[in-house]
Amino acid sequence: LNNSRCILPAFHPPPKSAPRWSSHPASFFRKSWHAEKRRHLSAASHSNIGVISSEITNSKEEEHGDLKSWMEKNGLPPCKVMLKERHSHDNKHRPIHYVAASENLQEGDVAFSVPNSLVVTLERVLGNETVAELLTTSKLSELACLALYLMYEKKQGKKSFWYPYIRELDRQRGRGQLAVESPLLWSNAELDYLNGSPTKAEILKRAEGVRKEYDELDTVWFMAGSLFKQYPFDIPTEAFPFEIFKQAFVAVQSCVVHLQKVSLAKRFALVPLGPPLLSYGSKCKAMLTVVDGAVQLVVDRHYKSGEPIVVWCGPQPNSKLLINYGFVDEDNPYDRMVFEVSLNTEDPLYQDKRLAAQRNGKLSIQDFQV
Numbered sequence: 001l002n003n004s005r006c007i008l009p010a011f012h013p014p015p016k017s018a019p020r021w022s023s024h025p026a027s028f029f030r031k032s033w034h035a036e037k038r039r040h041l042s043a044a045s046h047s048n049i050g051v052i053s054s055e056i057t058n059s060k061e062e063e064h065g066d067l068k069s070w071m072e073k074n075g076l077p078p079c080k081v082m083l084k085e086r087h088s089h090d091n092k093h094r095p096i097h098y099v100a101a102s103e104n105l106q107e108g109d110v111a112f113s114v115p116n117s118l119v120v121t122l123e124r125v126l127g128n129e130t131v132a133e134l135l136t137t138s139k140l141s142e143l144a145c146l147a148l149y150l151m152y153e154k155k156q157g158k159k160s161f162w163y164p165y166i167r168e169l170d171r172q173r174g175r176g177q178l179a180v181e182s183p184l185l186w187s188n189a190e191l192d193y194l195n196g197s198p199t200k201a202e203i204l205k206r207a208e209g210v211r212k213e214y215d216e217l218d219t220v221w222f223m224a225g226s227l228f229k230q231y232p233f234d235i236p237t238e239a240f241p242f243e244i245f246k247q248a249f250v251a252v253q254s255c256v257v258h259l260q261k262v263s264l265a266k267r268f269a270l271v272p273l274g275p276p277l278l279s280y281g282s283k284c285k286a287m288l289t290v291v292d293g294a295v296q297l298v299v300d301r302h303y304k305s306g307e308p309i310v311v312w313c314g315p316q317p318n319s320k321l322l323i324n325y326g327f328v329d330e331d332n333p334y335d336r337m338v339f340e341v342s343l344n345t346e347d348p349l350y351q352d353k354r355l356a357a358q359r360n361g362k363l364s365i366q367d368f369q370v
Contacts, residue, residue, distance in 0.1 A: 067097075070164035071118055071272055079112035080105060081273065081309060089180065096172050099277045101303040111309055113296035114271055123265035125149055132265035135220060142268040143256060144213040147248040148220055151240055165272050169251065172276050180326040182250045184210070199319040206323055207246075214245045254325055257288050258314070259295070271295050280313035280325060282332040287312050339368050 068076070068083055082102040085095040105111065116124075122132035122142055135145055153160055160166065175181055183191060183203050194200040217236035236245075255275045256268050274288055274295070286300040288311060297311065313321065318328040318335045329335075342365040343353050354364045 067164055067168040067272060071114070075115045075117050077113055077115075079273075080109065081111050083277070084306070084308075088175075093173060093175075094171055096175055097168065097277055098279060099273055099309045101305050101307050101309060103305050105299050105303040107299060107301055109299050111297045111299050112273055113291070113294045114273060115294045118272055119295055120146070120270040121266045121268065122146070123263070126265075129263060129265040133263075135223060140216050140219055141213060143249060143252050144217065145220055146256065146268065146270065147245065147252045148217055148236055150252065151236075151244070151248050168272075168277075169255065172255075173251075175254070175276065175326060182254060182323060182326045184250050184323065185247060199322060202319055203323055210246050210249050211242065213249065214242050217245070257295070259288065259290055262290055269295065275311075276325070279308045279310045280321070280327070280329075281310040282313060282316075282321075282329045282334060284310045284312045286310065341366050341368060 066083060068081075080102055081099045083097045084100045086098055087095045099111075101111070122135070122145055123129045125146070126132045126135070132145075153162065154166060157163070173181065183194070183199075184207055191200060191203065194203070214237070217240075221235045240248075252270070255270060257271050257274050259267050259269050271288060278297075284300060286297060288295050288297055297309070299309065301310075303309065313325070313329075315334045316324070318332050321332070322328050343350055343357070347353065357364060357366070
């Protein structure tokens with residue numbers, strides 16, 4: 001993002017006393033308000049926060065406008081996409097939205113171009129690229145920093161400039177294109193469906209990593225104290241239980257975009273109209289790219305009006321797609337099965353074979369991805 005603070009003429013930033021970020025959700029936001037009853041929260045602040053739940057009425061949505069209308073009011077140029085609904089597998093949850101072509105598109109067409117003023121990165125959030133890089137090169141990841149700020153921003157409720165974006169992400173509940181949550185949020189009984197698969201061990205390892213991130217949250221609070229002083233809430237680990245943070249982390253993970261050819265503080269971005277509203281495809285070549293102060297999408301194929309827009313998800317096997325986004329791609333060319341091969345220690349030529357394997361950069365026990 002060449003100028004992440006670029007303010008277009010039509011863009012009206014939030015007051016200086018309000019945060020500069022985007023916020024985004026899963027069910028963790030709803031739970032956080034009920035769990036959070038700290039001494040710094042007054043009755044007035046509770047009344048202003050409200051509860052953005054899956055039962056929001058259509059009239060409320062019309063009152064505040066949908067995501068695309070909000071973006072258009074704040075600098076989004078004319079684009080060739082619209083939001084459509086996909087029904088959820090769980091009748092308790094609302095349908096998810098997805099980005100679809102609003103007209104017939106040809107290969108090479110620009111589907112949309114989101115100005116930097118509506119894109120969230122650590123550099124934009126923290127206001128200082130040096131601080132952003134310092135935070136992300138220590139014990140805390142970019143995702144954890146974004147998740148933390150989103151939780152605090154969420155508490156601002158309708159006062160937040162980003163409220164329409166927050167509401168849209170809250171509707172998605174961290175679900176991917178199949179309306180399914182990441183297995184990081186599955187119950188133990190649901191995880192049992194993966195018994196026998198190495199993916200289950202990967203999920204448990206990732207969950208352990210999220211726990212370590214949570215234990216380091218207060219680092220951000222103390223290192224960027226000037227940023228958080230505008231929030232009348234407790235420090236992170238006192239304000240938010242671990243389960244709330246885990247849901248926030250998963251929500252960020254499901255929609256963050258890894259931008260190329262930008263600085264460290266700008267590489268992870270939250271882009272309205274981006275994931276999880278965009279569908280992922282393993283064979284697709286279209287990517288969100290930084291062009292002239294905006295993040296744009298150029299389509300790589302023909303689309304008929306109403307068809308979902310697809311972008312490349314990177315060279316990820318299905319295990320990663322499941323953990324990160326809650327879906328698998330049946331036609332994934334990057335999916336692999338792991339086979340363990342070992343030399344027979346009783347073979348009279350074992351030592352010779354072991355040395356030959358070492359000369360070729362292999363071990364006596366070796367994993368191969370096929």
